Amino acid sequence: MSQKVDRIVVVGGGSAGWMTAAVLASGLKGRATVELVEAEEVGIIGVGEATLPSIRNYNQSLGIDEAEFLRATHGSFKLGIRFRDWLEVGQDYFHTFGPLGNLSGSQALWGQYRRTQQDGPLGLQCVPTVMAMKGRFTLPDEQSQFRYAYHFDAVLYVAFLRKLAMQRGARHTPGHIVDVVRRADGGVAALQLADGRRIEGDLFIDCSGFRSLLLGGALAEPFVDFSHWLPVDAAWACPCERSGEEIPPYTTATALEGGWAWRIPLQNRTGHGHVFASRFVDVDRAREQLLARLDGKPLAEPRLLRFTTGHRQRFWVHNVVAIGLSSGFLEPLESTSIYLIQDGIGRLMAALLAGRPLNEGDRAQFNAGSTRRFERTRDFIIQHYCLSRRRDSELWRHVSSMPLPETLAFKLELWRRFGVLHEYDEECADANSWLAIYAGMDSWPEREDPVVAEIPRERALQALQGRGRAIEASVERMPLHHQLLQQVLGQATP
Numbered sequence: 399m400s401q402k403v404d405r406i407v408v409v410g411g412g413s414a415g416w417m418t419a420a421v422l423a424s425g426l427k428g429r430a431t432v433e434l435v436e437a438e439e440v441g442i443i444g445v446g447e448a449t450l451p452s453i454r455n456y457n458q459s460l461g462i463d464e465a466e467f468l469r470a471t472h473g474s475f476k477l478g479i480r481f482r483d484w485l486e487v488g489q490d491y492f493h494t495f496g497p498l499g500n501l502s503g504s505q506a507l508w509g510q511y512r513r514t515q516q517d518g519p520l521g522l523q524c525v526p527t528v529m530a531m532k533g534r535f536t537l538p539d540e541q542s543q544f545r546y547a548y549h550f551d552a553v554l555y556v557a558f559l560r561k562l563a564m565q566r567g568a569r570h571t572p573g574h575i576v577d578v579v580r581r582a583d584g585g586v587a588a589l590q591l592a593d594g595r596r597i598e599g600d601l602f603i604d605c606s607g608f609r610s611l612l613l614g615g616a617l618a619e620p621f622v623d624f625s626h627w628l629p630v631d632a633a634w635a636c637p638c639e640r641s642g643e644e645i646p647p648y649t650t651a652t653a654l655e656g657g658w659a660w661r662i663p664l665q666n667r668t669g670h671g672h673v674f675a676s677r678f679v680d681v682d683r684a685r686e687q688l689l690a691r692l693d694g695k696p697l698a699e700p701r702l703l704r705f706t707t708g709h710r711q712r713f714w715v716h717n718v719v720a721i722g723l724s725s726g727f728l729e730p731l732e733s734t735s736i737y738l739i740q741d742g743i744g745r746l747m748a749a750l751l752a753g754r755p756l757n758e759g760d761r762a763q764f765n766a767g768s769t770r771r772f773e774r775t776r777d778f779i780i781q782h783y784c785l786s787r788r789r790d791s792e793l794w795r796h797v798s799s800m801p802l803p804e805t806l807a808f809k810l811e812l813w814r815r816f817g818v819l820h821e822y823d824e825e826c827a828d829a830n831s832w833l834a835i836y837a838g839m840d841s842w843p844e845r846e847d848p849v850v851a852e853i854p855r856e857r858a859l860q861a862l863q864g865r866g867r868a869i870e871a872s873v874e875r876m877p878l879h880h881q882l883l884q885q886v887l888g889q890a891t892p
């Protein structure tokens with residue numbers, strides 16, 4: 399059934415709700431009203447402090463000034479993630495947002511690297527990895543071959559977006575939804591609030607978090623469970639005082655017995671958390687493991703969050719579109735949730751701006767695209783686990799022996815047998831990112847490329863060393879991350 403949209407109701411005021419409301423209010427001015435309903439007493443999840451570079455596109459599309467945003471959210475710059483103890487205990491590597499030389503063709507840099515086999519980690523050939531190792535940061539110019547993201551206080555980001563969305567015309571309606579009034583065709587007609595008010599709309603965006611009030615609740619859309627591949631199902635989160643002056647320009651993810659621990663540096667504090675599989679490690683033990691790792695005084699009691707990895711079978715059903723945790727959640731290892739929110743908003747806006755009533759084709763396209771995006775992201779996250787050589791606990795034995803999704807098995811096979819970095823459509827991570835994980839996990843094709851094998855070993859080594867020295871010298875000239883950050887924070891807002 400085709401549908402005209404004059405009134406849009408966003409349910410929930412977490413990152414998903416306000417990110418959506420800000421874009422809709424800005425982009426649909428004069429075409430549709432945007433009203434956001436939230437139960438302030440329920441609160442938001444309030445974690446989600448690390449992002450991918452696409453967050454910058456989001457902010458820029460709304461005309462957000464970077465310095466103002468960083469000041470408001472206590473943010474810092476993120477070049478990527480440092481993975482510790484993932485391959486085996488004591489080993490670490492970086493996945494940063496930058497190229498690892500040429501990736502294809504007979505001179506592929508990783509092929510030359512393999513040929514020399516003794517030139518330090520492949521990451522020394524990657525500008526942002528060397529920047530991260532040295533704690534340095536500079537804003538990229540047009541010639542730069544790296545991208546960056548942010549760490550920020552998720553609660554402050556929500557407050558920042560709320561102000562912006564309301565300035566752009568979004569209406570904020572505090573209220574607790576107690577019932578959902580349905581239309582004859584199965585869609586949603588209105589929301590019933592606890593105080594008796596009724597909120598009517600043409601299109602409802604479900605951003606109600608793990609509760610999934612409309613899509614999972616009222617419409618009972620089934621859940622596609624990924625927990626056999628991504629078994630973590632809980633997290634302890636705890637903010638801490640910052641130690642020392644320096645702020646690493648990267649997230650740290652350290653593999654532990656039953657999961658992994660994050661460390662996210664902000665201007666004023668460090669976010670710590672332990673994501674774990676409760677069937678492999680006891681909840682209390684997981685809490686102790688987190689507390690033992692804190693590098694500063696805790697600023698709050700650790701908070702326990704529970705979840706199931708996976709997504710709703712469909713994301714858009716009748717006149718309900720789910721965005722954020724209400725649509726699904728893959729664990730936070732590669733900071734992909736806010737990215738998936740952005741992706742959902744982008745698809746929705748494209749349908750709304752098509753200039754015709756919404757129809758079944760829009761829903762089908764949205765659902766197919768979102769499903770693919772979740773599956774690609776799932777595969778990328780599993781790549782981090784399944785290549786591990788750890789066998790020291792049940793979790794690691796499980797992830798190294800579990801059957802893999804077909805799409806991932808195919809990719810891994812192409813790499814292992816032919817050295818091909820295959821990319822599907824709707825990838826969340828490009829070939830550079832996949833290569834960074836393969837290299838970090840010491841996973842290489844079984845055969846040498848016959849053309850690379852023609853390059854004399856000495857010549858390959860010289861080329862790599864020359865490139866490595868040039869990268870190091872350029873990075874040495876950059877300021878330390880906290881110095882650059884101070885400079886940016888001091889800039890006046892235009």
Ligand SMILES: Cc1cc2nc3c(=O)[nH]c(=O)nc-3n(C[C@H](O)[C@H](O)[C@H](O)COP(=O)(O)OP(=O)(O)OC[C@H]3O[C@@H](n4cnc5c(N)ncnc54)[C@H](O)[C@@H]3O)c2cc1C
Pocket residue numbers: 409410411412413414415435436437438439440441442443444445446447448449552573574575576605606607608609611632633635671673703705721722723724730733734735736737
């Ligand atoms: C452990 C953990 C770590 C994470 N780390 C990252 C990360 O580093 N990077 C990243 O990108 N993402 C991360 N995420 C995901 C990120 O937190 C979420 O994607 C993001 O915060 C969006 O949440 P949300 O808005 O969907 O839900 P929520 O923040 O839970 O908001 C739900 C909203 O719905 C409202 N609501 C609920 N019930 C009702 C009702 N009955 N009536 C009215 N309103 C109601 C609530 O009041 C609230 O406003 C992490 C998640 C977890 C669990």
